[in-house]
Amino acid sequence: MTTIDLSSTELSPGALPAATAARTHRVHTVPRWWRDASVGAFWLVLLWVAALWVANGGVQDLGSVAGALTSTGRLTGLVASALLLVQVFLMARVPWFEQAWGQDELARTHRLVGFTSFNLLWAHIVLITLGYAAGTPTGIGGTLVDLVLHYPGMLLATAGTVALCLVVVTSVRKARRRLRYESWHLIHLYGYLGAGLALPHQLWTGQEFLASTASTVFWWTLYAVCAAAVLGFRVAVPLWRSLRSPLHVTDVVAEAPGVTSVVVAGRGVERLDVAAGQFLQWRFLDGPGWSRAHPYSVSAAPDGRTLRITAAHVGDGTERLASLAPGTRVLVEGPYGRLHAGVRTRRKVLLMGAGIGITPMRALLEELDQDPGDVVVVHRAHSRDQLVFADEIFALAREKGARYVTVEGARVPGRDSWLPAAAAHLTDAAALTQLVPDVAERDIFLCGAPKWMEAARRAALDCGVASDHIHLERFEY
Known part of the structure; x- marks a missing residue:
């Protein structure tokens, strides 16, 4: 482990970056009640769905085997539909929800809600088929064929189910790792197709959709809100801005x-109102593949005139950055993410970045309001030549009175750790306390590979840092 002593190490000539002249950014403090209100709205939707099922005879139909299967199947289908729409809404990038949760939390919640909705969808299919089959002599196979071929909207619903199956299968972690991001993203768009194809079946044959004016208004409103959110915040607003x-x-x-x-x-730079640490979805109009957006964090505090992003070459999208020509048009969505000063809860801050994850930390160091000693930067890299922006961070730290620490070396073998092999004799928490003795009194911002961030997060928790004081953003898809 190596600590750079700012009092004795000299900065190489010319290393001080021009970006240090960045403006002071207006801090967007996110009210905590936004998050609580969104959770309340989510549960209210599910409770209302259940209430409509009860009001429309769902409980009364439980008296027979066929009725119980069919009625329970209707309930699982209704909840699955509501969760599918919630899932779509979560990733519509609605500013108030995104600011309250951050893309990291929204993506994980989206994944959980998606798998739950998918399981309930199959429960709906199985229960409805068994319930209808219990009252007919044609058996399960004949009932299933009859439902698909003769009930209004069922062929479209079947196609929608196939589309959703494709999305879910490719979302399983093992399958995802085998796919390029571009391929996975294209397949994932079928989720919108699946939700859309299910609508005619629900409107034409769904008892709870047609049983009362309240039911019809509720479901149409739910679909309309989700469609408007996606078209508005993922298409219209970015296009209008660009x-x-x-x-x-x-x-x-x-x-x-x-x-x-x-x-x-x-x-458009100033109108975007980007804060240091945030990311945007970027599209560079340089040829084929421009339509696929990629998330990149700003690597310097915005100055109102320019934005800088920095990325390691890990795929087709990032490798293309090196060949961009000046003058290339750019389309952006955002800014997104909660890795910014607005979530800060303490005066003292620890910024920890590994690999290319140091880029938002470098921007935060530049923009954070701080007195000497308030900020510590821990920079993790495999080797000294991979310490991206080391000179810039060193210069900023010297200018602002921050402390800059580098932690170099290959990973500890056989252990999920944020430390290098040379520090394998220390626990993750002990090493963190050794580097930053007052770590329990600080907010911690993390960015790096998912496993590294999780190891650093666990170390911080073991050091007595409450989870509310740990801020991170995962870029897993």
Whole structure:
């Protein structure tokens, strides 16, 4: 483990970055009640769905085997439909929800809700089929064929179910790891198709959709709100911003082997109101593949005129950054994420970044309001030549009175740890306390590979840091 002593180590000439002249950003403090209100709205939707089922005879139908199967099947189908719409809404990038939760939490909740909805969907299919089959002599197979071929909207619903199955199968972690991000993203869009194809079946044959005016208004409103959120915040708003205030590439810099920075400028930069630590979804109009957005954090505090992003070359999208030409048009969505000063709860802060995850930490160091000693930066890398932005961080730390620590070396073998092998004799928590003795008194911002962040998060918790004081953003898809 190596600690850089700012009092004795000299900065190489010319290393002080121009970005240190960044403006002071207006801090967006997110009210905590936004999160509680969104949770309450979620449960209210599910309770209302159950109430409509009860009001429309769901309990009375439980008196026979066939009735119990069919009625329970209707309930699972209703809840599955509501959860499917909630799942779509969660990833519509509605600003108030995104600011309350952050993309990291929204993505994980989206995944949990999605698998729950899918399981309930299959429970609905099985229970309805068994319930109908119990009252007919055709058996399960004949009933299933009859339902698909002769009930209104069922062929479309079947196609929608197939689309949802494709999305779910490719969302299983083992399957995801075998797919390129671009392929996975394209397949994942079938989720919208599945939700849309299920609607005619529900409107034409769904008892709870047609039983009362309250039911009809509720379900139509739920579908309309989700459709408006997706079309508005994922299509219309980004397109309007890009057309109104175009952005373009001004500079492309090779920071290190396999690491590229891109600087963009234009009238739209200030209107985006990006905070250090946040990320945007980027599309560069440089040829085939421009339609697929990629999430990149800003790697310097925004100055109102330019934005800089930095990425390691880990796939087709990131490798293309190195070949961008100045003048290339840029489309963006965002900003997103809760890795910014607005979630800060304490004066003292610890910024921990590993690999390319140091980029939002570098931006935060530049923008955070701080007095000497308030901020410590821990920079984890495999080797010294992979310490991206080390000179810039060193210069910023010296300017602001922060402490900059580097932790170098190969990972500890056979153990999920944020430490290098040279520190294997220490526990993760002991090493963190050794580096930052007052860690329990600090907010901690983390960015890096998912396993590294989880190890660092566990170490912080073991050091007595409450979970509310740990802030991180995962970029897993």
